[in-house]
Amino acid sequence: MTPSALRRRMQELHFDAERSAVEEYFMVLTPLGLSHTRQLQRVLAQHDIALSGRAEISDWPATSTLLYLEALDERHLAKPLAFEALWRRLFPGVAAEYWRLKDRAAYERLVSIKREIRTHFPKLSTEIEICGEMKLASLHAFHVPDPDRVIQDAAKLKVSNCTSSSRGDGNAVCFQHEGSLSQRTAPH
Numbered sequence: 001m002t003p004s005a006l007r008r009r010m011q012e013l014h015f016d017a018e019r020s021a022v023e024e025y026f027m028v029l030t031p032l033g034l035s036h037t038r039q040l041q042r043v044l045a046q047h048d049i050a051l052s053g054r055a056e057i058s059d060w061p062a063t064s065t066l067l068y069l070e071a072l073d074e075r076h077l078a079k080p081l082a083f084e085a086l087w088r089r090l091f092p093g094v095a096a097e098y099w100r101l102k103d104r105a106a107y108e109r110l111v112s113i114k115r116e117i118r119t120h121f122p123k124l125s126t127e128i129e130i131c132g133e134m135k136l137a138s139l140h141a142f143h144v145p146d147p148d149r150v151i152q153d154a155a156k157l158k159v160s161n162c163t164s165s166s167r168g169d170g171n172a173v174c175f176q177h178e179g180s181l182s183q184r185t186a187p188h
Contacts (some may be wrong), residue, residue: 049101065084
């Protein structure tokens with residue numbers, strides 16, 4: 001996709017997301033964290049953080065670009081696009097998982113322990129080039145949106161059709177058309 005086409009698509013998604021803001025609290029288990037699903041579930045349960053649904057994010061690299069994009073100018077596009085390229089290079093074709101949290105209280109508990117529990121999960125740090133400069137980049141096992149962005153980010157995911165139902169019947173259903181996500185019961 002050309003930079004101008006990407007910029008147009010991002011503008012459309014930002015506009016749609018602003019109109020579609022919903023109060024929904026979530027986290028994302030990234031490709032780096034997928035092999036630690038059970039461990040993360042145990043940690044969440046220990047802290048009384050319940051999920052109300054899960055869904056696959058089939059194209060996490062593109063989704064991460066959308067979530068981390070702060071503005072549509074060249075400087076702000078460069079960093080999320082560099083991270084997208086890194087995710088694609090290191091985890092080609094690997095999906096992520098959207099985990100809907102039960103409620104705001106669960107989200108607030110998760111935010112309060114995020115830094116602490118991140119130390120128990122993999123992190124990959126490397127240098128990437130952003131606007132001609134080498135910068136340290138860190139990929140984490142899970143993403144928890146900041147409190148000032150959680151509603152906006154949930155809306156971005158909704159309008160971008162980044163997630164699909166995990167109903168187990170093999171049929172991908174656009175998240176925006178899914179009234180509620182089903183809890184995945186098959187072990188990972």
